[in-house]
Amino acid sequence: MxxxxxxxxxxxxxxxxxxxxxxxxxxxxxxxxxxxxxxxxxxxxxxxxxxxxxxxxxxxxxxxxxxxxxxxxxxxxxxxxxxxxxxxxxAEQIIQEAYQITEMAFWKPNPDKPEDIVRTAVTPDDPNGISEFPHLIxxxxxxxxxxxxxxxxxxxxxxxxxxxxxxxxxxxxxxxxxxxxxxxxxxxxxxxxxxxxxxxxxxxxxxxxxxxxxxxxxxxAGDQAFHAWGVMDVLAFTDFPDIRKKCAIQSEDGGNILHIPREGNHLFRMYVDLGEVYEHDNGKVRETSIEEIIDRANAIVHPYTIEVRNVAWHSVYEVAHRxxxxxxxxxxxxxxxxxxxxxxxxxxxxxxxxxxxxxxxxxxxxxxxxxxxxxxxxxxxxxxxxxxxxxxxxxxxxxxxxxxxxxWSTLMAKRPEEFDSPSQLEDFYVSTAEFPAGFMTQYSPGPLTGAGVYQSLATGFPIGKRFKSAMTTRVADAVDVHLGHHHRADGRFRIYAFADTDGVAIDRWADWMLRSPDSPVQRFTPLGADIDSIFDIKAVYQQDHHQVDLGKVSKLFLPLSGPFQLVDYEKVYATKDGEESIFDARGVSRDGAVVVVRPDHYVATVLPLSATKELGDFFAQFLTER
CATH class of the missing domain: 3.50.50.60 (FAD/NAD(P)-binding domain)
Known part of the structure; x- marks a missing residue:
């Protein structure tokens, strides 16, 4: 900060x-x-x-x-x-008060005693480490x-x-x-x-x-599944052993529960399957009482019981996709x-x-x-x-x-015998984890998204997808930081210049950005504004931070800002010592690369350090000349 x-x-x-x-x-x-x-x-x-x-x-x-x-x-x-x-x-404040999901348990009818449920699998919530941040409730x-x-x-x-x-x-x-x-x-x-x-x-x-x-x-416009669910946030006494884990529960009679622990260590939410709804029900199912929802939940979790002692909120809804x-x-x-x-x-x-x-x-x-x-x-x-x-x-x-x-909702409403395999539900949950986590969004080529001609220069930063952060060391103070965590919602574009091995190409690129009338900095920064008011430009060097001499780094990466024109020392980064290099972790070419990131975290384009004209032309598609 x-x-x-x-x-x-x-x-x-x-x-x-x-x-x-x-x-x-x-x-x-x-x-x-x-x-x-x-x-x-x-x-x-x-x-x-x-x-x-x-x-x-x-x-x-x-x-x-x-x-x-x-x-x-x-x-x-x-x-x-x-x-x-x-x-x-x-992020830090809300993580402190939230419940963190790390695993999901799957419960199904006991083969030896089908009227009872039994735990059949536990899967990690983020098996591939797709983010350094947790899944919260x-x-x-x-x-x-x-x-x-x-x-x-x-x-x-x-x-x-x-x-x-x-x-x-x-x-x-x-x-x-x-x-x-x-x-x-x-x-x-x-x-x-x-x-x-x-x-x-x-x-x-x-x-x-x-x-x-x-x-x-x-x-x-869309369709309705004619399947109803009761949802309740409750405080309860129970002997169900996974009450503090996210669970998918399937019972013998076809009833299902999606169970989600809530923040605070005591509250939990249950989506309770109320079954198929008659096409001409006219919303009558929404009159289902909380007592009926609780009774249905107890029938599904048998032999365990749930003694609800306080209801914070409840509702009944029919699944629709529109x-x-x-x-x-x-x-x-x-x-x-x-x-x-x-x-x-x-x-x-x-x-x-x-x-x-x-x-x-x-x-x-x-x-x-x-x-x-x-x-x-x-x-x-x-x-x-x-x-x-x-x-x-x-x-x-x-x-x-x-x-x-x-x-997903169709799978959640199926009876046990309707699945193609005993593990179909948990397999789907694990295999599609990246989508519900929010990381499958990828914008198509257009004014704000490059065509991907140079994607090979930074394969770990797919164009159109969100910028996936990685650990680096800030050179000025030797503090280890996630590179992307300095991307705040201040409306600025981020331009990450990944240096070549000897630093010659990045110096040439930085000089062009600073001095050329064709550079984005010169063309689109408002007159009289700080040099980094539109573009937050950072350098990432391949070497250890001790090997980067701030006295030789381009002034582009040490800009003056504010009324006193003070140097900003948070623009120069190096590979974190003792860990996998960000260049290797994100597939960045050792010849260097430029990664442009939109104000909303999505990678806009990837270019070589030599492609100065292409960089200027890219921003000219949607920015106004000063």
């Missing part, structure tokens, strides 16, 4: 100096807003948190509730999300709290405006604030009063019954192509079962994807066409999620 470079700080250094709209943020909603976000769930708050790093952008997030969410339905936090939390500065409400704290500490000082319900919107053909949004107050002395605000862009993060989606003529026909208002059938003004994300776009723990995790990536792009366009860093990439990138990911969840 860097601080003091704007002057001595004796208070919490995570609270950044207010700037721009954060200097005098009005309590009431202004009549003109750059970005209006509807809904304060995970998708909405991460979007607001990212935009809070752009102090020139007026962002407001409205929520119809009167205050903070006390309890959320989602609780599974995949490792990719924890990487995201690291970028927003709260923590209440969605706490995730929202942490993002809101980040936004409140950011330069724009963003907070949620509670007590506003979205009524409708109209998009004008022209005007600086073309989206007229009607809101209704849901609390306070003015409850019931309607008001109209005008926005440049609107983000619908208002759930599966999204009113924003309806307002742009969108719909959710995907919206559009992620923004520019993808309406029959209309002429235009730049979008209204965007959808999270459950407003994709709904599915809760079994794979994907809803909140994928929704947050929706929000981060769009958040930095809106910031770039509104601050003039990129042309408006950048916003078209949101739908192009995220709609494919949502479709992949729906397809995966169909397979």
């Amino acid at each position: 860097q601080f003091h470079h704007h002057g001595y700080v004796s208070t919490d250094p995570r609270v950044l100096p207010a700037a721009g709209v954060g200097l005098d943020r009005p309590e009431e909603l202004p009549s003109e807003i750059d970005v209006l976000i509807v809904g304060s769930g995970p998708a909405g708050v991460i979007t607001a948190a990212q935009l809070a790093q752009f102090p020139g952008v007026v962002t407001r997030i409205v929520e119809r509730r009167e205050g903070r969410l006390p309890i959320g339905q989602a609780d599974g936090i995949q490792a990719r999300s924890v990487e995201t939390f690291q970028a927003f500065g709260f 923590v209440n969605q409400a706490r995730v929202i709290d942490y993002f809101n704290e980040f936004a409140e500490r950011s330069p724009a000082r963003s907070t949620v405006d509670y007590g506003y319900e979205f009524v409708g919107l109209e998009v004008a053909e022209e005007g600086e604030y073309p989206v007229a949004v009607t809101l209704r107050r849901t609390a306070g002395e003015a409850e019931g009063e309607e008001l109209v605000v005008h926005a440049k862009y609107v983000v619908g993060a208002d759930g599966a019954r999204s009113a924003v989606r309806r307002s742009i003529g969108g719909s959710l 995907l919206t026909d559009r992620f923004d208002d520019a993808h309406s059938y029959g209309e002429a192509p235009r730049c979008p003004r209204v965007f959808l994300m999270g459950d407003a776009c994709h709904t599915h079962s809760a079994k794979a723990g994907q809803g909140m995790n994928v929704s947050m990536q929706d929000g981060w994807n769009l958040g930095w792009k809106l910031g770039y366009v509104l601050e003039g860093r990129s042309p408006v066409e950048l916003l078209e990439t949101y739908s192009d990138e995220r709609q494919v990911i949502a479709k992949n999620l729906i397809d995966f969840d169909k397979e």
